Amino acid sequence: MTTDGTEAGQAEIVELDADAYVTAIPGLAALLIDAVDGGASVNFLAGVTDEETRAWWTERIPQIADETITAFVARRPAPRADPDTGCIVGSTLLIRSRNPNARHRAEIAKVLVHRSARRRGLGRALMEAAEQRARADGRWLLMLDTQAGTAAEALYRSTGWQELGTMPNHSYRTDGVLTATTFFWKDLRD
Ligand SMILES: CC(C)(COP(=O)(O)OP(=O)(O)OC[C@H]1O[C@@H](n2cnc3c(N)ncnc32)[C@H](O)[C@@H]1OP(=O)(O)O)[C@@H](O)C(=O)NCCC(=O)NCCS
Secondary structure: OOOOOOOOOOEEEEOOHHHHHHHHHHHHHHHHHHHHHHOOOOOOOOOOOOOHHHHHOOHHHHHHHHHHEEEEEEOOOOOOOOOOOOOOEEEEEEEOOHHHHHEEEEEEEEEEEEHOOOOOOHHHHHHHHHHHHHOOOOOOOOEEEEOOOOHHHHHHHHHOOEEEEEEEEEEOOOOOOEEEEEEEEEEEOO
């Protein structure tokens, strides 16, 4: 568990077990909506609803339970909030390959930091938590992708990720315009 160490933030990075994950779904859904509202290309288009984002996180409960996926959140204590929910201001997922020929490989996804909490080191701290867990599990080869030319791309470049390449027209932006996606990889043995 780490904190971002800023007066405004004081968020801690927490690995969620299955029960905590279920409890966190409303906060994760709100976080995902905030990312889309901010223009991030993270599966959804502008106008995504709470129902749709809750469903996205809910669909992953079985994979959280069987530890295919490990979820990390950045959680800020909120005075009147349920202490188990807190105020979720960041997330990331470590998604392990289940293929017998890829036991060393995992993906990183849903690296999100709430707009109110950005540029305080939370994105970096979430990545470090996921990478630390991957290394401990023997998942030394990591992959991820993100919309080209974004803050996320800058984050990955600044944390030692290698660019594999950029694919034009890979995904729709939140405003419905096709845009490029950059693919990255990282070998944790390096
Ligand atoms: C990408 C994102 C997670 C970064 O979170 P964050 O907490 O603001 O990032 P950090 O404060 O840890 O930044 C770490 C480094 O990344 C880089 N970085 C982060 N945001 C940046 C920006 N807007 N512009 C340029 N570089 C940036 C910088 O090198 C930064 O280090 P510095 O602050 O010392 O200069 C956040 O902007 C976000 O949620 N974006 C929308 C969702 C998204 O696109 N996620 C990726 C999906 S794959």
